[in-house]
Amino acid sequence: MTTVSAAPWLDVPADHPFGVATLPYGVFSTAADPVARVGVAIGELILDLAPVVRLLAPRLAPAVAGPSLDALLAAGPRTWAEVRAAVTTWLTDPSFSDQLGAHLVPARDAVLHLPFTVADYVDFYASEQHATNLGRMFRPGQDPLTPNWKHLPIGYHGRAGTVVGSGTGVVRPSGQRREPDGGITFGPSRRLDIEAELGFVVGAPSRLGRPVELTRFAEHVFGVCLVNDWSARDIQAWEYVPLGPFLGKSFATSVSPWVVPLAALDAARVAPPERTVPLLPYLDDSRTPPWGLDVRLEVRLNGHVVSRPVFDGMYWTGAQMLAHLTANGASLRTGDLYASGTISGARPDQRGSLIELSWGGAEPLRLADGTTRTFLEDGDEVVISAVAPGAGGTVIGLGEVRGRILPAGRD
Template sequence: MTTVSAATWLDVPADHPFGIATLPYGVFGTASDPDPRVGVAISDLILDLAPAVRVLAPELAPAVAGPSLDTLLAAGPRAWSRVRALVTTWLTDAGYSDRLAPHLVPARDAVMHLPFTVADYVDFYASEQHATNLGRMFRPGQDPLTPNWKHLPIGYHGRAGTVVGSGTDVVRPSGQRRGADGEITFGPSARLDIEAELGFVVGTPSRLGAPVDLARFDEHVFGACLVNDWSARDIQAWEYVPLGPFLGKSFATSVSPWIVPLAALEPARVPPPARTVPLLPYLDDAATPPWGLDVRLEVRLNGHVVSRPRFEGMYWTPAQMLAHLTANGASLRTGDLYASGTISGERPDQRGSLIELSWGGAEPLRLPDGTTRTFLEDGDEVVISASAPGADGAVIGFGEVRGRILPAHQAPR
C-alpha cells in the first residue's frame, strides 16, 4: 500500500510525481472559467495561484497575475524563491487549508496552455551517444564526431513561432528531398522523426554584449520542461549543408505544459561524464557545482514504450549550453527556450529518436502489437514523460509532452 506524505495536509501519495517536492508551474483554464491563468500542480489538483496570492501574499500578486508565466519569469530568482516557499508553506500548514480549498481545481477539469511566450528557441546537440550514432550512419569509416564537437556545445537557432503546447497535432511537413537516384522532388516527408529532449526556460534577461558565465546559470534559468523537437530527416538531409537545420525542423516543436523549477531539481544534480579534451575557461566547469541532471525519460509510441533515455549521460550541461549561447555577447530575453538535443544513451533501448532506434530505417522497430516502424506514420501518437529523484525518496515529475501526426496538406502547385 502506498503511504501518504505527511508533509502536506492534502491526500498525496508519497511517490506522486507532482508531490510537495515538485510544485511545477503551468497555465490552465477550465470549462467554467476558460481564461488562461497560472497554476501550481499538487498531486491531481492545480492551485489557482493568482486568487490565492491576492488573499495571502498580495505584494506578489502582479508576478502571478497571468495569463501566462511571463511576468513570473521576468520577476527573477528572489521572486521565484519567495513564491515557491509560500506555496510550500500553504500546502504543508493545515491552518491554510480552508483558505486554499476554494482555489484547488481537479487537474482532470483543466485545459492546459502553452505556459509562456517563447521569445527565442535554440536547440543543442549535447548527447555524445546521439551524435556518435548519427555520425556512424552518415559518415561511415570516418570519425563519427566532428572535430569541434567536444570543444563546444553545437546548436542551431530554431523558430520560436512554431513551438507548440503538448497535445497539439503535428501536420506532416512537406519540403524538398533528394532521392537515392539523385532526383529532387517536393512532397511530404517520408522520414518523420521525434527527438526526446529536455528544455530550459529563461526568466531573467541579460544585457546585450555581456556573456553569462557558468556560475550564473541559476540566476537566469527558471526551470526545465520536456521537449519533442519533431524532425523531417529527409528534408533535413538535403538542406542542412552548409548552414544546418531549417525546414526539416521549423514546422513544430512540442513542449510540456509544466515547468519544473530548478529548485526542485537540486537533489537530481550529478557530475557530467568525464571530459576527454581540455575545455576553454568559459566552459570549464571543473571548479563549479555540477549541473548534470539525473532525469529519466520514457518515450511511448502508440502506447508502447520504445525508449528510456537518461539525461545524466549528456556530455554538455545546461549551464555550459547557456554559457556558450551567450559567449559572443548574445543577450537573453524572458521566455527564451533552449533544448538539449536528442537524449540518447549507450544501450539501444536508450536511444531518443527513431532514426537511431531503426538505425536509419535499416532495422525496423517492432512494436508489441506486431507492427513495425522505421519513421512515423500518419495517426501515430508520441508521448514523452520524465522524472527525477528528489530528497528523501520523493519523485520529481515533469508530466508529459504528447503529439499526434496528421496527414500532410496538399502540396502547392
Template sequence: MTSFGLRTLPYGSFSTAQDPRPRVGVAVANQVLDVSAASAQLLPAYAEVFASGTLDALLAGGPDVWATVRSAVESWVHDARARAVLHAHFHAADAVRMLAPFTVADYVDFYASEPHATAVGRIFRPDGDALTPNWKHLPIGYHGRAGTVVPSGTPIVRPRGQRRTPEGEVVFGPSTRLDIEAEVGFVVGTPSTLGEPVGLDDFDQHVFGIVLVNDWSARDLQAWEYVPLGPFLGKSFATSISPWVVPLAALEHARVAPPVRDVPLLPYLEDGGMPPWGLDLQLQVRLNGEVISEPPYAGMYWTPAQMLAHLSVNGASIRSGDLYASGTVSGPRQKQAGSMLELSNGGREPFPLQDGTTRSFLQDGDEVVISATAPGAEGTRISLGEVRGVVHPSRPST
C-alpha cells in the same frame, strides 16, 4: 495529466470550462492550485506577477521573486489551515485545460549527447568521422523558430518539402521519414545585457526551470537541406513542450557531475571546480502506449550551464522566455536512443512493436508521449511531467 506529488510544484497556465481566462497554476498531486487567485488572497504584494495568466512576469521577476513565491506555495500546500482557506482555488487536474505556459522569446537547440551525435554521424556520414572536429570543444547548436514551439497536445501536421530520393531525384511532397527527438528544455527567466556574456556560475540566476521537449524532425528534408548551414525546414514545423515548468529549485537532488571530458576545455566552459550542473533525469518514450526507449540524461556531455555560457559568450543577450533545448537525449544502449533514426539505424532496421507492426519512422495517427522523472528527497523520485503529440496527415499546398 501527470500527478506531481507535493514536492515538485511545477508552474503552468490553465483555464477551465467554467472560466476560459488563462490563470497561473501549480500542480499539487492530482489537483491544480489557481495561483493567480491564491496570491490575490494570501500574497497580495505579488498578485500582479500572476495577473496575465502566464508565467511571463514570474520568469522576469528573478531569483528573489522565484524563491519567495515557491516558499509561499510550499507553505500553502503543507499547511492545513491555508489549504482550507484556499479550498475554492483548487481544481481537479483532469478538469482543466492546459495552455502554453509562457511566451517563447527565442529558441535554440543544442546537440549535447555524445551517443546521439556519434550514432547520427555514422548514419549521415558513413565514410567520415562520427563526431565533427569541434564537437568536444564547444556545445554545438542552432537557432530554431520560436513561433512554432507549441504546447503539448497540439496536432503535429506532417510537413511537406523538398527531399532527394535514393535514386537521386529531387521531389516535393510529405516527409516520409518523420521522427522524434526526446529532449530537455531550459527556460530563461532573468535577461542579460547585450555584450555581456553569462558565466557558468550565473546559470541558476538566469534559468528558472525545465520543460520536456519533443523536437519533431523530418529526416528526409533535413538530410537534403542541412549542408552547408544546418537544420531549417526539417526542424521548424513544430517543437512540442510540456505544459508544466519544473523549477530548478525542485531538482536539488538530481544534480550530478557530468561525464569525464577527454578534451581540455577553454576557460569559459571549464566547470571542473564548480558545483555540478549535470542532471540525473530519466526519460521515457512511448509510441502508441508502448515504451520504446528510456534515455538517461545524466550522461549528457555538455551541461545546461555550459550551453548557456556558450550561447552568450559572443555577447548575445538572453531574454525572459528564451528556451534552449539539450538536443536528443540518448544513452549508449539501443533501448536508450532518443530518436527513431537511431532506433531503426537510419531506417535500415525497422524495430518491432507489440501489436505486430514495425516502425522506422512515424506513421499518420501515431501518438508519441515523452515523460521523465528525477531523484527527490529521501530516496523518492519526482515526476517532471510529459509532452505528447499525435501525427496528422500532411495538408496539400493551395
C-alpha cells in the same frame, strides 16, 4: 500508498511525481472559467495561484497575475524563491486548508496551455551517444564526431513561432528532398522523426554584449520542461549543408505544459561525464558545482514504450549550453527556450530518436502489438514523460509532452 505526512489534508501519495517537492508551474483554464491563468500542480489537483497570492501574499501578486508565466519568469530569482516558499508553506500547513480549498481544481477538469511566450528558441546537440550514432550512420569509416564537437556545445537557432503546447497536432511537413536516384522532388516527408529532449526556460534577461558565466546559470534559468523537436530527416538531409537545419525542423516543436523550477532539481544534480578534451575557461565547469541532471525519460509510441533515455550522460550541461549561447554577447530575453538536443544513452533501448532506434530505417522497430516502424506514420501518437530523484526519496515529475501526426495539408 501512503500520503505526504506534512499535508495529510491534500491526500497526495508520497511517491506522486507532482508532490510537494516538485510544485511545477503551468497555465490552465476550465470549462467553468475559460480564462487562462497560472497554476501549480499538486498531486491530481491544480492550485489556482493568483487569487491565493492576492489573499495571502499580495506583494507577490503581480508576478502570477497574468494569463501566462511571463511575469513570473521576468521577476527573477528572489521572487521565484519567495513564491515557491510561500506555496510550499500553504500546501503543507493544514491551517491554510480553508483558504486554499476553493482554489484547488481537479486536474482532470483543466485544459493546459502553452505556459509562456517563447521569445527565442535554440536547440543543441549535447548527447555524445546521439552524435556518435548519427555520425556512424552518415559518415561510415570516419570519426563519427566532428572535430569541434568536444570543444563547444553545437546548436542552431530554431523558430520560436512554431513551438507549440503538448497535445497540439503535428501536420506532416512537406519540403524538398533528394531521391536515391538523384532526382530532386517536393512532397510530404517520408522520414518523420522525434527527438526526446530536455528544455531550459529562461526567466531573467541579460544585457546585450554581456556573456552569462557558468556560475550565473541559476540566476537566469527558471526551470526545465520536456521537448519533442520533431524532425523531417529526409528534408533535413538535403538542406542542412552548409548552414544546418531549416525546414526539416521548423514546422513544430512540442513542449510540456508544466515547467519544473530548478530549485526542485537540487537532489537530481550529478557530475557530467568525464571530459576527454580540455575545455576553454568559459566552458570549464571542473571547479564549479555540477549541473548534470539525473533525469530519466520514457518514450511511448501509440502506447508502447520504445525507449528510456537518460540525461545524466549528456556531455554538455545546461549551464555550459547557456554560457556558449551567450559567449559572443548575445542577450537573453524572458521566455527564451533552449533544448538539449536528442537525449540518447549508451544502450540501444536508451536512444531518443527513431532514426537511431531503427538505425536509419535499416532495422525496423517492432512494437508490442506486432506492428513495425522505421519513421512515424499518420495517426501515430508520441508521448514523452520524465522523472528525477528528489530529496528524501521523493520523485520529481516533469509531466509529459504529447503529439499526434496529422496527414500533410491538414490541421
